[in-house]
Amino acid sequence: xxxxxxxxxxxRFYHCAAGVLRVHDDPVELGTKRWRFCYARAMPEPTPxxxxxxxxxxxxxxxxxxxxxxxxxxxxTPTTLVVLLALLLGLQPVTTDLYLxxxxxxxEGFGAxxxxxxxxxxxxxxxxxxxxxxxxPLSDRYGRRPVLLVGLAAYVLAALGAALAPSMAxxxxxxxxxxxxxxxxVMCARAVVRDLYEPVEGxxxxxxxxxxxxxxxxxxxxxxxxxxxxxxxxxxLFAVAAFxxxxxxxxxxxxxxxxxxxxxxxxxxxxxVRTWLHIMRHPVFLSFSAxxxxxxxxxxxxxATSSFVFTQVLGLSKAGYGLIMFTNSLAYIGxxxxxRALLRRFGVARxxxxxxxxxxxxxxxVALLAWLGAGQAWYGAWAIVLPFxxxxxxxxxxxxxxxxxxxxxxxxxxxxxxxxxxxxxxxxAFAMGDWIGIHLDGSIWPLVHGILFWTVLICAAAWLLVxxxxxxxx
Numbered sequence: 001x002x003x004x005x006x007x008x009x010x011x012r013f014y015h016c017a018a019g020v021l022r023v024h025d026d027p028v029e030l031g032t033k034r035w036r037f038c039y040a041r042a043m044p045e046p047t048p049x050x051x052x053x054x055x056x057x058x059x060x061x062x063x064x065x066x067x068x069x070x071x072x073x074x075x076x077t078p079t080t081l082v083v084l085l086a087l088l089l090g091l092q093p094v095t096t097d098l099y100l101x102x103x104x105x106x107x108e109g110f111g112a113x114x115x116x117x118x119x120x121x122x123x124x125x126x127x128x129x130x131x132x133x134x135x136x137p138l139s140d141r142y143g144r145r146p147v148l149l150v151g152l153a154a155y156v157l158a159a160l161g162a163a164l165a166p167s168m169a170x171x172x173x174x175x176x177x178x179x180x181x182x183x184x185x186v187m188c189a190r191a192v193v194r195d196l197y198e199p200v201e202g203x204x205x206x207x208x209x210x211x212x213x214x215x216x217x218x219x220x221x222x223x224x225x226x227x228x229x230x231x232x233x234x235x236x237l238f239a240v241a242a243f244x245x246x247x248x249x250x251x252x253x254x255x256x257x258x259x260x261x262x263x264x265x266x267x268x269x270x271x272x273v274r275t276w277l278h279i280m281r282h283p284v285f286l287s288f289s290a291x292x293x294x295x296x297x298x299x300x301x302x303x304a305t306s307s308f309v310f311t312q313v314l315g316l317s318k319a320g321y322g323l324i325m326f327t328n329s330l331a332y333i334g335x336x337x338x339x340r341a342l343l344r345r346f347g348v349a350r351x352x353x354x355x356x357x358x359x360x361x362x363x364x365x366v367a368l369l370a371w372l373g374a375g376q377a378w379y380g381a382w383a384i385v386l387p388f389x390x391x392x393x394x395x396x397x398x399x400x401x402x403x404x405x406x407x408x409x410x411x412x413x414x415x416x417x418x419x420x421x422x423x424x425x426x427x428x429a430f431a432m433g434d435w436i437g438i439h440l441d442g443s444i445w446p447l448v449h450g451i452l453f454w455t456v457l458i459c460a461a462a463w464l465l466v467x468x469x470x471x472x473x474x
Contacts, residue, residue: 076254076255076256078205081205082208082212083212083250084251084254084255085189085205085206085209085210086208086209086211086215087247087250087251088148088186088188088189088209088251089189089212089213090212090216090217091185091186091247092182092186092213094240094243095124095179095240096121097217097221097224098220098221098223098236098240098243099236099237100121100221100224101224101229102224102227102228102236103117103121104117106171106234109232110171112168119172120172120175122430123172123176124178124179125179125426126176126179126426126430127177127178127180128179128180128182128186128422128426129425129426129427129430130423130426131179131180131181131183131184132183132186132419132420132423133419135183135187136187136415136417136418136420137265137267137272137416138267138415139187139191139259140264140413142264143258143259143264144188144257144415145251145256145257147184147415148184148185148255149251150184151183151184152184152247152248154177154181155178155181156248158175158181159174159178159237159240159241160238161174161177162174162178162240163234163237163238163240164234183419183422185247187419188418189209190206190407190418190421191407191414191415191418193205193209193403193404194404194410194414194418195258195259195414196258198408200343200347200348202404202408203343203348203401203404204339204340204343204344204400206399207337207340208336209400210396210399211333211336211337214333214396215333217329217332221322221326222322224239225322259415263411263412265413275413276416282410284406284408284409284469285407285409285410285421286465286469287405287461287466287468287469288405288406288469289402289420289421290457290460290465291352291398291401291405291461291462292399292402292403292406292425293421293424294428294461295359295394295395295398295399295454295458296428296429297429297432298363298450298454298458299392300428300432300433301436301447301450301451301454302388302447304432304433306325307321309447310324310381310384313442313443314380314444316381324381324385327389328388328389331389331390331392332393332395332396333396335355335392335393335394335395335396335397336396336397336400337396338396339396339397339400339401342354342355342397343401348401348405348470349466349467349470351397351401352402353462353463353466353467355393355394355397355398355401355462356394356459359391359395359398359462360459362388362390362391362393362455363391363452364452365386365390366383366384366387366388366391366447366448366452367448367449367452369383370383370384370445374443384444384447384448388451391455394458398462406418432450435450436450
């Protein structure tokens with residue numbers, strides 16, 4: 001390295017001219033350690049840099065070497081980020097799936113009706129959807145880290161309150177608070193991806209996080225069943241609190257803020273309303289949000305109807321039904337791996353189009369086999385499960401692409417965009433829940449027709465809306 005190069009590389013400059021000493025201090029990395037070096041140069045003729053504790057020249061004397069390592073916070077590694085995404089996104093299946101096996105026992109324990117028991121789930125989902133509209137702007141204003149820490153602390157407290165609730169009414173209240181707190185974690189997870197990555201790379205990273213979500217979904221229902229059977233239903237809710245505490249600890253220790261101070265948005269109601277309107281009118285947001293919402297609607301329809309259809313209509317055992325849910329989660333995980341492979345080769349728009357073909361094969365296959373064989377001896381659970389695996393593979397592609405694509409145009413307000421996207425997914429789930437409650441008639445048809453309905457919407461978004469939005473982007 002020559003002298004000029006050293007002048008540029010070193011971090012502390014001492015200019016000695018007319019008795020004035022000016023200092024510019026920045027770290028410099030040499031080898032595997034970070035040190036602060038200094039040298040002096042007298043005006044106007046430069047002298048070679050001195051790396052000793054003695055005088056550098058007769059014109060001036062330099063300060064002693066500072067050899068303390070720089071203690072700047074290190075950024076998150078890609079592995080750390082994926083683990084954090086998996087934990088934050090995984091709160092949703094843990095909060096619902098781990099608790100569902102305990103639902104009959106807690107209903108009986110409180111002497112409550114099934115309608116009241118269902119409120120523990122619907123209140124959680126309603127609070128989850130609405131709360132994101134609040135958490136999103138707050139995270140854009142104050143950063144992701146404080147919102148995550150506050151939300152996860154509230155989540156753990158609410159989970160403990162639910163586990164210790166003395167009545168069904170208080171359990172419903174605590175579950176609603178838990179859903180509102182969960183909204184902070186899931187919303188921030190989606191927004192963080194946009195903070196750090198452009199949409200195409202963000203879809204790949206999101207798919208890695210959703211792979212972790214799938215693994216947690218695979219484990220949640222079996223663990224909840226074992227805990228509620230071996231101990232009692234409160235043990236399952238304590239396990240939810242423990243998972244929330246683990247997630248909060250990992251966030252506190254390893255999460256680094258992803259929103260720089262100069263990108264944080266002030267909170268003004270008028271500005272917030274204009275931001276919401278701008279997001280909801282944006283064609284890219286509408287296209288990708290329609291995709292993620294329709295895909296989630298299809299999954300929700302299956303979850304809301306499958307237990308009744310498989311166990312009561314088709315006569316499957318509870319163990320058999322649990323195996324179906326487990327294998328569906330595996331299909332979803334497989335879809336997230338397929339998503340990453342397709343993105344590397346084809347980009348987002350073509351990847352979504354290919355996934356649309358999988359969705360049509362799966363949802364259309366469920367409907368076709370039902371039309372041909374419902375009521376006949378050869379028709380059974382396999383006629384729903386096997387084609388629905390294709391739907392779940394497509395779901396594993398649509399969700400990372402849809403969620404990352406929806407927030408892609410809004411790097412300055414990614415939290416708000418993520419919140420609006422999550423809100424619409426919950427609106428779709430509630431609307432579908434009302435429809436299912438009215439049409440659940442002791443047959444397979446609510447499941448079949450519901451999945452077919454969302455299949456058509458997914459294909460419309462994947463083949464019409466997303467390509468147009470991709471073509472219109474500058």
